[in-house]
Amino acid sequence: MLNRVLIAEDFESTNFSLQKILEEFGVQHVDFVYYCDDAYSKIRKAIDDNAAYELLVTDLNFEEDHYIQTLKDGEALIDASKKLQENLKVLVFSANDKSGVVDRLVKQYDIDAFVRKARSDFKNLKHALQAIQKNEKFFSENVRHSVRKLNTFEFSTYDIYLIDLLAKGVKVKEIPAFLEEKKIKPFGLSSVEKRISLLKDSLDLPNNAQLVAFCKDLGII
Known part of the structure; x- marks a missing residue:
């Protein structure tokens, strides 16, 4: 059972929806942030407090604003977080499902799931959480199709x-x-x-x- 999850998503409505899904799924402790640097800080502090997160749910694209960030996007966050906590599971929830990007995330960072923001995405998120809980991988159909196209x-x-x-x-x-x-x-x-x-x-x-x-x-x- 997943107990501690961190959400990194800059759109407030999407962030809130992800929180609700995780709560409905039975996750006891859900934290959320809107910036990648804040996510990294929380992951590092959780490790120091001996209360590490089990899962990071993150978007890939984060809009820039007046807050200057060291980690500019979700991939940079995944890279930095995996160096801190190698066993951290990662679920990417993003509209950016370019084959080369997905392929790189799988091969370099061994992500656990990728759900594209689209129709039926919340249903796919639940499937992804179920898979992760069983130590399995999950990639929504449009993402699998995209990767197959690359692998031709x-x-x-x-x-x-x-x-x-x-x-x-x-x-x-x-x-x-x-x-x-x-x-x-x-x-x-x-x-x-x-x-x-x-x-x-x-x-x-x-x-x-x-x-x-x-x-x-x-x-x-």
Whole structure:
């Protein structure tokens, strides 16, 4: 049974709704904050007080205001919190379900659940809490679909660097010079052209502009 949960959500109405769901679920102690720095401080203090949180529920995007924050978003909060408390479970509740973002959260931080803010999101939140309580993972259907889309092609670091250069307006014929400067191989023009062509063919994209747009949508670049 989950007993101690911390919510990090900057929208007051969503924050309140999350509190109600957790209370209905039987969580005895629910704390909430509107800023990532405050969440980190609470997690650190809870550890010091020997009353660590079991679960962090956080959004990814936090609007900036006049309060200057060290931790700018939910991913930075997850990263910092996991370094403090490795066994802290994390449920991400966010509209930002780009495949690259979700994939990174799973691989780098081993998050326990991701529920996209959408229709039926509160029902999915309850499913996520049930799964976490059983030490299982939960990802809402639209998130699973998004990740499957990403996994249809395995992007290498080399691929991402090429696409990032294209996104910055670097022409294909100019890319070899950038690669050679960074000592990234292969840097021959023929190799670069073949790799970009393979990426477009594999993803069924007609041109470089759509390749860049596709990868931006996925959150890869």
